[in-house]
Amino acid sequence: MIDQYLLRYFLAVAETGNFSRAAKRVSVTQPTLSAGIAKLERELGVRLFDRDRQGVALTPAGSRFLVRARRIAAEYEHALVELSEVTDPTLLRIGVLNTIPVRLVESWLKEHRALGSGEALELLDGSERDVTERLERGRIDLALTVVRPHHSRFHPEVLARERYMMVLPRDHPLANEGEVLAEHLARDRMALRRHCEALPEINRFFVTRGVRPRFVLKTTSDERVLAVARSGIGVGMMPECFAEPSVRLVPVKDFELTREIGLLHAGDAQVSQARASPFIAIVRRHYGRA
Numbered sequence: 001m002i003d004q005y006l007l008r009y010f011l012a013v014a015e016t017g018n019f020s021r022a023a024k025r026v027s028v029t030q031p032t033l034s035a036g037i038a039k040l041e042r043e044l045g046v047r048l049f050d051r052d053r054q055g056v057a058l059t060p061a062g063s064r065f066l067v068r069a070r071r072i073a074a075e076y077e078h079a080l081v082e083l084s085e086v087t088d089p090t091l092l093r094i095g096v097l098n099t100i101p102v103r104l105v106e107s108w109l110k111e112h113r114a115l116g117s118g119e120a121l122e123l124l125d126g127s128e129r130d131v132t133e134r135l136e137r138g139r140i141d142l143a144l145t146v147v148r149p150h151h152s153r154f155h156p157e158v159l160a161r162e163r164y165m166m167v168l169p170r171d172h173p174l175a176n177e178g179e180v181l182a183e184h185l186a187r188d189r190m191a192l193r194r195h196c197e198a199l200p201e202i203n204r205f206f207v208t209r210g211v212r213p214r215f216v217l218k219t220t221s222d223e224r225v226l227a228v229a230r231s232g233i234g235v236g237m238m239p240e241c242f243a244e245p246s247v248r249l250v251p252v253k254d255f256e257l258t259r260e261i262g263l264l265h266a267g268d269a270q271v272s273q274a275r276a277s278p279f280i281a282i283v284r285r286h287y288g289r290a
Contacts, residue, residue, distance in 0.1 A: 002043060004076060007069050009036040010048065014066050017055050077137040091120045092277055095131030095143035099195065099222060100261070101242055108282050117278040128197050132264065141270045144283065146197055147262040154264035155271050159287035161258050162239040164198055165249040167225065169232040175248040182209045182252055189216035191228040191236035201257050202237050261287070 005026075012022035013033070023030040041048050048062035058066060096105060105123075112121070124131065124140055131143040135154060147156045166180055174180045182205065190213040196202065206213060216234035217224060222242060228234040229247045239259060243249045263280070265271045274280045 002040065002072075006036050006040040006043075007073055007076075009033050010040055010065070010069055011073060013037060013049065013056060014058055014062070014069075017057070019056065074137065077139065081138045090118055091122060092142075092273065092279060093122045093124070093140040094279070095124045095126060095134055095140045095145065097131060097143070097145040097261075098125050098127060098220075099193075099197065099239065100144065101222065103244075104241070104286065108279065108286065111282050112279045115278050119278050121279055127195060135264055135266055138266055141266050142274055142280075143264040144261070145264060147260040147264065151264055154266070155268070156262055156264055157274075158260045158262040159284065160241075160261045162241055162261060163251060163258050164202065164237055164255065165240050165243075166252050167229045167236050167238050167242065168248045168250055169229050169235070170246065170248055171232060172235070172248065174250060177250055179251045179253045182206055182211050182255070185213075185235060186211045189214050189234040191215070191217040191219065191225040191234045193220070193222065193225055193236060193238065194218055195220040196237070198237075198257055198259065202255075205252075205255055205257075 008026050009022070009028075012025045013019060016022045016025060019030055019033060019037075023033040026033065028036075037048065044061075044065070046061040046065075047059050048065060049056045050059055109121075112119070122140075124134060126134070128146050131140065131145050132151075132154075134140045135143045143154075147158050166185065168175045168180075174184060192213075192215050193199065217228050219225060222238065225236045225238060226242065226244070226247060229236060237252075238249070240249055241261075263274060263283075265274060
């Protein structure tokens, strides 16, 4: 019998194509992961990966094993779900994208508590990838996250479309403009949102315009980006849902990228569950989709 942790190691390497990134994903050191892969290859009696300076690639045997490994991992996750299922029918397990403002989630939870509906909530905060993976494995019932074209299997319900805008200090020379040019921000220090789902597009946009920002902050905390703007020492690019009186959000000329925020459901039963959920009704009202 193959140990479950060896399957996790194998899948991490196969999906990242890199031992270092795979080790970070499964939270072990690279030597530990390498030893695990070597043990798995010994147990199976085949070589699973070709290794060179460019990275790692699946061998033909590794490609065949990948199909089985994913099935085994999925069945294991489903078994865990069945064993840990709470019998309380009022429980709603929701994945919440970590780039949805904390103040919004706080206001929804306060309103939900005031209702006294008896609905129990279990919230998972995570990246776009985190919440969709857990949704696919049945660990959550639905996700409030970015909706992508390939999410059709999750019965998507789009709630809002948001622009990415430049967040500026209130006293910035461009704070009261209707829009700003990327070139006009070349002298500003920028706060980089490393977890931003639009980061590659934002980087390309500025680079093609000859703007190579100097950074004052690199972070995965949206609150720290806002703190930089409030303090007046830097600017950043954020979805417009982060607008607040202490900063100014201004569109960037010719940057048309938007994101769709909505609900993804684990299945038909969860679509019905969401329709009846007092908490989801609050979320829909916020986005004007009641």
